[in-house]
Amino acid sequence: MAEQYFVKGQLNQMIFQNQQTQFSIASISVEDTDLELDEQELVVKGHFPALTHGNDYIFYGQMQTHPKFGEQLSVFTYEKELPKTEDSLVKYLSSDLFYGIGQKTAKKIVDTLGINAVDDILRDESKLDEVIGVKSETKKQFIADLRLHQGFEQVTVELAKYGVGLQLARKLYEAYAERTIQQLQDNPYDFVFHVDGFGFQRADEIAQFLGIKDDHPTRVQAGILHVLDEEASNGHVYTELAHLIERLNQLLFQGQTIEDEESLLDHLNHLVEESLVVLENQRLYLPQLYFAEEGVASQLTRLLETEEETSYDESELLATIGEIEEQEGIAYGEEQYEAVKKALDHKVMLLTGGPGTGKTTVVKGILHCYETLFQKNKPKRQSDFILAAPTGRAAKRLTESTGLKAKTIHSLLGWSGEEEFEFNGSNQLSGKMIIVDEFSMVDIWLANRLLKAVPTDMKVIFVGDEDQLPSVGPGQVLADLLTSEAVPVCRLQEIYRQKNDSYIVKLAHDIKHDQLPEQSVGKKADFNFIDTSSDHAIDTIEQIVTKALDKGYTMRDIQVLAPMYRTKVGIHELNQSLQHIFNPKMEKKREIEHFQSIFRTGDKVIQLVNQPEKDVFNGDIGEIIAVKYAKEAESKKDELIIDFEGLEVSYTRQDFNQIMLAYAISIHKSQGSEFPIVILPIVRPFKRMLVKNLIYTAVTRGKSSLIICGHYDIFLEGLQKGDAFKRQTTLVERIHAFHGTTTELVSTDATNLDHMEVDEKEEFSPYDFM
Numbered sequence: 001m002a003e004q005y006f007v008k009g010q011l012n013q014m015i016f017q018n019q020q021t022q023f024s025i026a027s028i029s030v031e032d033t034d035l036e037l038d039e040q041e042l043v044v045k046g047h048f049p050a051l052t053h054g055n056d057y058i059f060y061g062q063m064q065t066h067p068k069f070g071e072q073l074s075v076f077t078y079e080k081e082l083p084k085t086e087d088s089l090v091k092y093l094s095s096d097l098f099y100g101i102g103q104k105t106a107k108k109i110v111d112t113l114g115i116n117a118v119d120d121i122l123r124d125e126s127k128l129d130e131v132i133g134v135k136s137e138t139k140k141q142f143i144a145d146l147r148l149h150q151g152f153e154q155v156t157v158e159l160a161k162y163g164v165g166l167q168l169a170r171k172l173y174e175a176y177a178e179r180t181i182q183q184l185q186d187n188p189y190d191f192v193f194h195v196d197g198f199g200f201q202r203a204d205e206i207a208q209f210l211g212i213k214d215d216h217p218t219r220v221q222a223g224i225l226h227v228l229d230e231e232a233s234n235g236h237v238y239t240e241l242a243h244l245i246e247r248l249n250q251l252l253f254q255g256q257t258i259e260d261e262e263s264l265l266d267h268l269n270h271l272v273e274e275s276l277v278v279l280e281n282q283r284l285y286l287p288q289l290y291f292a293e294e295g296v297a298s299q300l301t302r303l304l305e306t307e308e309e310t311s312y313d314e315s316e317l318l319a320t321i322g323e324i325e326e327q328e329g330i331a332y333g334e335e336q337y338e339a340v341k342k343a344l345d346h347k348v349m350l351l352t353g354g355p356g357t358g359k360t361t362v363v364k365g366i367l368h369c370y371e372t373l374f375q376k377n378k379p380k381r382q383s384d385f386i387l388a389a390p391t392g393r394a395a396k397r398l399t400e401s402t403g404l405k406a407k408t409i410h411s412l413l414g415w416s417g418e419e420e421f422e423f424n425g426s427n428q429l430s431g432k433m434i435i436v437d438e439f440s441m442v443d444i445w446l447a448n449r450l451l452k453a454v455p456t457d458m459k460v461i462f463v464g465d466e467d468q469l470p471s472v473g474p475g476q477v478l479a480d481l482l483t484s485e486a487v488p489v490c491r492l493q494e495i496y497r498q499k500n501d502s503y504i505v506k507l508a509h510d511i512k513h514d515q516l517p518e519q520s521v522g523k524k525a526d527f528n529f530i531d532t533s534s535d536h537a538i539d540t541i542e543q544i545v546t547k548a549l550d551k552g553y554t555m556r557d558i559q560v561l562a563p564m565y566r567t568k569v570g571i572h573e574l575n576q577s578l579q580h581i582f583n584p585k586m587e588k589k590r591e592i593e594h595f596q597s598i599f600r601t602g603d604k605v606i607q608l609v610n611q612p613e614k615d616v617f618n619g620d621i622g623e624i625i626a627v628k629y630a631k632e633a634e635s636k637k638d639e640l641i642i643d644f645e646g647l648e649v650s651y652t653r654q655d656f657n658q659i660m661l662a663y664a665i666s667i668h669k670s671q672g673s674e675f676p677i678v679i680l681p682i683v684r685p686f687k688r689m690l691v692k693n694l695i696y697t698a699v700t701r702g703k704s705s706l707i708i709c710g711h712y713d714i715f716l717e718g719l720q721k722g723d724a725f726k727r728q729t730t731l732v733e734r735i736h737a738f739h740g741t742t743t744e745l746v747s748t749d750a751t752n753l754d755h756m757e758v759d760e761k762e763e764f765s766p767y768d769f770m
């Protein structure tokens with residue numbers, strides 16, 4: 001830990017306080033310090049609650065120089081000194097901090113228990129019984145208040161000894177209250193699984209400090225769960241036993257082989273018995289992922305078992321397709337016609353194809369034909385058709401192309417931010433058909449939730465491009481369903497979009513079929529590859545953007561995509577540079593600083609997390625339309641108003657970390673969206689990240705123009721890395737097992753599943769662990 005200074009003093013003034021995050025800034029009049037200060041006043045900031053006047057505080061932390069406000073102490077931890085005289089203790093106890101304790105009662109407490117009253121009561125609550133004439137309700141409340149004010153402070157001081165700062169201390173205290181320190185000393189690894197942001201490495205450091213042995217059961221068990229978690233956040237549904245042992249050796253014993261592998265298996269069995277891990281055929285699963293996979297296989301089997309009874313004449317279908325062909329001014333190709341027919345004839349269908357192969361065209365055909373052939377006498381009803389996509393932008397595109405309202409999967413299922421969805425196995429969706437677009441983005445957990453909510457008589461059509469990136473969450477559901485061959489599939493191959501002159505579409509298909517030329521093709525009508533080094537990439541991008549703006553394109557049309565946030569051509573750097581061009585500082589333009597960023601009226605921003613209560617979701621892009629300063633905002637806090645395509649959402653400072661500038665966004669976040677102009681740097685610092693499906697996803701985001709700047713050899717090299725990130729899943733085998741094609745997974749050693757209550761299986765989500 002870097003050198004810490006201490007500052008003792010009393011509160012002058014609270015400058016800022018966020019009740020929710022407990023982030024505070026205060027001015028202190030200094031009584032004692034080991035710093036060399038010119039003045040007796042110092043600003044302290046950090047995650048501590050509002051300070052009260054008249055108390056002595058000791059802050060520990062490091063000095064920082066704020067560009068505007070000068071020297072400040074960034075507080076790592078603090079303690080509040082209890083009043084030292086009986087009079088001041090009476091004053092403290094009768095303050096507003098303690099509900100129901102007046103001057104008289106406070107005096108009684110101090111008279112009976114003396115100057116150490118607070119410490120004594122915190123150590124032994126029954127001490128308060130010695131104070132005569134205090135109602136038991138008041139006592140209860142007093143102890144609770146005391147624990148809240150004093151308990152937290154004592155815990156923070158203690159935690160600081162283990163290197164735990166205030167922010168994390170608050171989270172620990174919220175979860176464990178006064179048991180925090182005891183828990184830390186007994187088993188710090190427990191925190192890893194119950195407190196967000198408390199990682200295995202930190203627990204390990206504390207454990208070493210406490211002298212917990214390397215092969216202590218809690219350490220090994222926490223290590224196992226940590227490895228499974230890590231693997232899940234890399235997209236894997238399971239981890240091979242052999243791989244787990246290898247990873248565990250690195251994690252726990254710096255690569256030295258564990259002598260006693262049997263004891264490792266004992267630990268594993270213990271976790272299996274506790275239902276924290278599922279073991280099946282030498283593969284280890286986190287239970288929520290195991291049950292999600294089982295769920296998808298069984299739900300799919302349920303849907304596939306009832307085949308569609310269709311009754312229409314082929315001539316009727318031809319005539320109906322004819323109608324839509326006339327409407328659209330196109331002639332459906334043979335594979336497109338077959339796709340519409342297959343969708344009508346089967347209960348479940350997967351529709352896949354690269355860009356411009358007519359997936360949307362087929363979807364429109366399916367909707368039109370279904371309506372005409374099967375709902376003859378009924379008017380078209382939105383409620384018969386459910387359209388959904390994993391992101392808001394993809395849902396919006398689906399709405400635009402079909403004329404029917406499409407929702408995100410989360411809002412379709414009625415997600416309120418809680419784990420349970422409103423629509424589920426016991427309260428299913430209603431309608432005749434569900435079509436889900438961009439299905440490659442759906443992970444195993446969400447696929448399970450979705451399929452559960454689909455009633456057996458509903459037709460299901462999943463649409464996606466199998467060559468795009470798999471879902472961010474674990475699994476590769478679309479790819480696995482295609483491999484399983486259990487579900488009818490239509491693969492569209494022929495390219496229709498701008499058949500003759502779109503190089504973007506040709507490039508995408510050449511990437512797909514590994515047919516890239518040795519040399520860059522240079523400039524085309526909708527494509528350019530500009531050779532530039534990483535040192536000059538940002539300059540080049542700035543020039544391209546300036547030209548595009550001169551030509552009349554807007555910031556909504558132009559999107560820079562990159563695979564990494566940091567590095568010199570990373571998303572953060574790009575955003576800072578591009579902000580100067582898209583939305584430069586102007587005297588009258590309001591702006592607010594937030595850590596390294598500036599948010600300014602007119603900035604393009606992206607939402608980084610799902611916020612169902614505000615109806616904004618991860619990946620939504622909006623524009624800051626107003627900046628309100630605390631003094632004028634109704635909330636009395638700095639505020640940003642962001643317009644997400646017609647939906648205005650307000651963000652106060654505590655929500656600012658939910659958004660970032662979006663002139664450049666990550667390729668992962670761009671999934672499900674398309675932009676008129678895409679600029680894609682492919683430079684050396686990105687090398688490690690560049691793989692085929694990532695580049696393919698980026699390339700296919702460009703609708704009318706794609707400009708790649710960087711080195712062609714790095715581009716080619718990335719495209720050769722195909723299967724490097726193959727995900728470990730068992731969905732294919734599981735579907736086959738359910739179908740009776742193979743029994744491999746049926747007779748398993750999946751121990752201890754039976755005693756798990758259904759509710760218990762349902763209650764996890766993989767996002768809890770990521």
Ligand SMILES: Nc1ncnc2c1ncn2[C@@H]1O[C@H](COP(=O)(O)OP(=O)(O)OP(=O)(O)O)[C@@H](O)[C@H]1O
Pocket residue numbers: 330331332333336353354355356357358359360361362496497498
């Ligand atoms: N049979 C066809 N004849 C002529 N044009 C067609 C045909 N099918 C599709 N198109 C046109 O090709 C373009 C791409 O089609 P569509 O949007 O359906 O493909 P997509 O697979 O959904 O593409 P993307 O994934 O890139 O959005 C559209 O302009 C569409 O009108």
